[in-house]
Each structure stands twice: as C-alpha cells, then as structure tokens.
Amino acid sequence: MFRALQLSQNAQTFGAGVVQIDEASLPPGDVQVQLEYSTLNFKDGLAITNKSPVVRLWPMVAGIDGAGVVLSSSHPDWQVGDRFIHNGWGLGETRWGLLAERASLQGQWLVRLPASMTTRQAMAIGTAGYTAMLCVMALRERGLPDGPVLVTGATGGVGSMAVALLAGLGYTVVAATGKADEHDYLKALGAAEVIDRASLSAPGKPLQKERWAGVVDAVGSHTLANACAQTRYGGVVAACGLAQGADFPATVMPFILRGVSLVGIDSVMAPLARRQQAWQRVARDLDPAKLEAMTTESGLEQAIEHAQALMQGKVRGRIVVKI
Numbered sequence: 001m002f003r004a005l006q007l008s009q010n011a012q013t014f015g016a017g018v019v020q021i022d023e024a025s026l027p028p029g030d031v032q033v034q035l036e037y038s039t040l041n042f043k044d045g046l047a048i049t050n051k052s053p054v055v056r057l058w059p060m061v062a063g064i065d066g067a068g069v070v071l072s073s074s075h076p077d078w079q080v081g082d083r084f085i086h087n088g089w090g091l092g093e094t095r096w097g098l099l100a101e102r103a104s105l106q107g108q109w110l111v112r113l114p115a116s117m118t119t120r121q122a123m124a125i126g127t128a129g130y131t132a133m134l135c136v137m138a139l140r141e142r143g144l145p146d147g148p149v150l151v152t153g154a155t156g157g158v159g160s161m162a163v164a165l166l167a168g169l170g171y172t173v174v175a176a177t178g179k180a181d182e183h184d185y186l187k188a189l190g191a192a193e194v195i196d197r198a199s200l201s202a203p204g205k206p207l208q209k210e211r212w213a214g215v216v217d218a219v220g221s222h223t224l225a226n227a228c229a230q231t232r233y234g235g236v237v238a239a240c241g242l243a244q245g246a247d248f249p250a251t252v253m254p255f256i257l258r259g260v261s262l263v264g265i266d267s268v269m270a271p272l273a274r275r276q277q278a279w280q281r282v283a284r285d286l287d288p289a290k291l292e293a294m295t296t297e298s299g300l301e302q303a304i305e306h307a308q309a310l311m312q313g314k315v316r317g318r319i320v321v322k323i
Contacts, residue, residue, distance in 0.1 A: 004100030005303055007047060008059040014050045016304050021061070027096055029104035030075040033084065035323040036068040037123035038099045040298075040307055041157060042243070047092055048307035056094050062303075064091050064268075065126045066098025067119035068323070075107025083113040085279060087127045088268035099303060101323055111275050114283035124295040124320045125282055128157030130275070131267040132216065133282040135238035136165050138263045139214045142236045147213030148172040150227055152200065153243050154191065155182045155316040158218040163189045164290040165282070166216070174212075176200055176223075182316055189290055200226045201244060206251040210258070214238070221245030228254045228262060240265035294318055 001020045008015045026032075040048075041064060047054040048062050070082045078084070089109045091097040096104075113122055135158075139149070149166050153159040154175035166173045167190020175191040176199075177183075183194045200223045210232040217224045218241030228237050228250055239262060254260040270278075294317030298306045306319050 002101035003300060004061045004096075005048070005063065005300060006059050006061055007050075007055055009050070009055070016048050016050075016062070018301050021100070023102055026102065026104040029106055030073065031070055031078050031105045031107045031110065032072045033066075033103050033105060034068050034071050035066045035098055035101055035103060036119040038063045038066045038321040038323055039123040039126035039128075040303060040310055040319040040321060041065065041127045042241070042310070044092060044099070045307045045310040048304055049311050051311055054093055060092065061096035061098075061100050062092050063097035063099030064088055064093075065123060066103065067113060067122040073107065078107045078110065083119060084110040085113055085122045086110055087130055087275070088270075090268070099300065099321060099323075108272065111272070111279050114279060117283050120320060120322075121288065121291060124291050124318050125161065125286070126157065126318060126320075127267055128318060129161040129282055129286070130278050131240050131265060132158045132161035132165055133278040133285075134265050134267060134270065134274070135162060135216045135240055136169070137278065137281065138238045138265060139216070139236050142261055142263070143234075144213045144236055145232050145234045147232055147235075148174045148192070148211070149214040149216070150174050150176060150212045150230075151191075151216045152176045152197065152223050152227065153218035153241060154186055154194070155179050156218055156243065157318050158216070158241060160186075160189060160294045160317045161286070162216040163191050164287060164294070165285055167191065168285055168287055168290075171214075179316070185316060188293060197223065203249065204229060206253045207257065217241065219244045221247050222249060224248060225250035228260055231258065231260045233258045234260070236261045236263060238263050238265050240267070295320055297322055
C-alpha cells in the first residue's frame with residue numbers, strides 16, 4: 001500500500017483526499033519509482049480544486065511532476081537506484097500522477113537528475129522552472145535586440161523562475177504583478193523594475209510605444225496582446241500560460257510591421273533532448289539561494305490547502321511537496 005492524493009468524481013460530487021492505494025492498482029510501466037518530492041503547478045491547482053476539466057480519467061492520482069529514485073526497471077536507460085525527474089506527459093490528467101509515494105512510469109519520459117541538484121531542488125524548480133527555462137532558451141535562440149525583458153505573472157511559479165534566470169544571465173528584467181506588497185521579493189530575485197499588471201491587463205491599441213526586447217508571458221489574454229503591441233522591432237515574445245485567459249485579442253500588426261516573433265512554449269510533450277537541455281541549463285544558470293527564497297515546503301496532507309491558495313492567487317513562487 002502507498003499514500004496518494006486521489007481525485008474522484010461522479011455525477012453529483014467531486015472529492016480530493018490523501019488515501020491508501022494498493023500497489024497492484026498502478027498502471028503498467030517499465031520503470032517503478034519511489035517519489036521523494038513533488039510540487040504544485042497551476043495545472044495541479046486546477047485539477048485538485050476542480051476549477052477546470054483537467055482530469056479525463058477517474059479516479060485520478062494528482063501531480064504532473066515528481067522526483068525520486070528508481071525501484072525497478074526493465075528500461076535499458078534506467079537502473080535501480082537512479083535518481084530521476086518527471087514533468088508532464090499527461091500524468092495527473094490521463095494517467096496516475098506523482099503526488100504519491102509510488103508510481104509506475106515509462107522510462108522514455110524521465111530525465112536524469114543533474115549531479116549538482118537534489119530531488120527537493122528539482123521539484124522546487126518543477127514544470128514551472130523547466131517551462132521558464134524553455135522560454136529563456138527560445139528568447140536567446142532567436143536573438144533579442146537591446147532592451148529590457150518583461151515577465152508577466154511575475155510572482156507565480158513560472159514568473160519568479162523567469163525573473164531569477166533572466167537576471168542571472170545579465171538581462172534587465174521588468175516584472176509585472178498585481179501584488180503591491182511583493183516588490184521587494186521580485187527585486188531580490190533580480191528584477192530591475194516592477195510595474196502594475198493593470199497597465200497591461202485591459203484592452204489596448206494594436207501598436208503601442210516600443211518597450212520590450214523580449215517577453216516571457218504566463219498570463220495570456222489582453223496582457224499578452226499588449227505585451228506584443230509594446231515589443232520592439234525584432235523582439236521575441238514567449239507565451240506559456242493563460243492565467244488571465246486563453247483568448248488572444250490582438251492584431252497581426254506587431255508581427256508584420258515590427259517583425260515581432262511570438263513563440264509558443266510547450267512543456268508537456270517537449271522532446272526528451274529538449275527537456276535534458278533545459279534541465280542542464282537551469283541547473284547551471286539558476287542561483288540556488290534565489291530558488292530557496294521562492295520556495296515553500298508542504299506535506300502531502302497539506303497539498304489540497306495549498307492548491308486552493310494557489311488558485312486564489314495567494315501563493316508566490318513555488319510550493320514543493322515532501323512525499
């Protein structure tokens with residue numbers, strides 16, 4: 001038996017709770033693992049609070065991220081005792097996830113834990129940090145003009161990680177947030193300036209004053225449209241989230257008149273080579289002290305409460321769940 005945060009639903013009710021599950025119930029997989037840490041991402045919050053139809057199979061063990069140790073393996077790349085990281089691949093949606101003591105996985109989904117990183121640090125980074133690194137890589141690969149880089153949703157998981165990563169690489173980072181009491185937090189992560197998210201979240205003109213060389217946007221909707229409208233000639237916008245909404249009320253004008261590039265960032269199904277590159281880069285480029293400053297630890301039993309706070313906008317940075 002093992003403990004897991006299980007979600008259940010029938011025609012009338014939805015439930016979320018930590019329960020005991022028989023290991024014989026685990027889905028087929030070629031790598032059996034013991035989880036040491038998991039985390040809470042925005043998608044986990046949606047699933048655990050039933051705010052969005054994330055889960056497609058019931059009952060479901062929540063958790064898209066996990067890090068721990070291999071217990072047994074028939075996959076050639078993984079041996080007993082190896083330490084791994086897992087992100088995405090439909091876990092917590094169509095297959096049992098990693099807010100649990102045990103899991104059955106596919107070896108092709110796993111990334112080897114970098115030697116310089118603990119499993120706790122890996123989950124403090126989680127999909128949020130891995131996604132932020134994919135955004136940073138996209139900006140750098142496409143070449144940015146000189147100028148500041150905007151990070152929206154800056155106190156969230158992706159935003160906090162993006163601020164820290166970009167500042168550590170020498171960029172001038174402008175952080176957008178609606179939390180007036182978090183300016184010191186963002187400046188400690190490396191933000192040169194903090195602006196009110198209200199300046200971006202309302203409908204705006206198709207083309208606006210050129211401000212940003214690059215943008216990491218975790219918000220979507222009018223915020224993304226305004227960010228694109230304010231991006232400098234030849235600038236790059238990496239879009240990875242929809243905290244404000246999934247709509248994109250914009251025109252093509254920034255793209256055809258200023259040569260702005262809008263890059264979509266997918267972390268769920270990204271190829272293994274891209275994942276490995278991102279994790280090696282984040283292990284190299286992220287200041288461990290800044291990571292710790294943005295991390296709050298939870299037990300498995302408290303994860304539901306933290307997920308509720310996450311969906312209410314009461315969480316900053318990252319929540320790591322000790323299994």
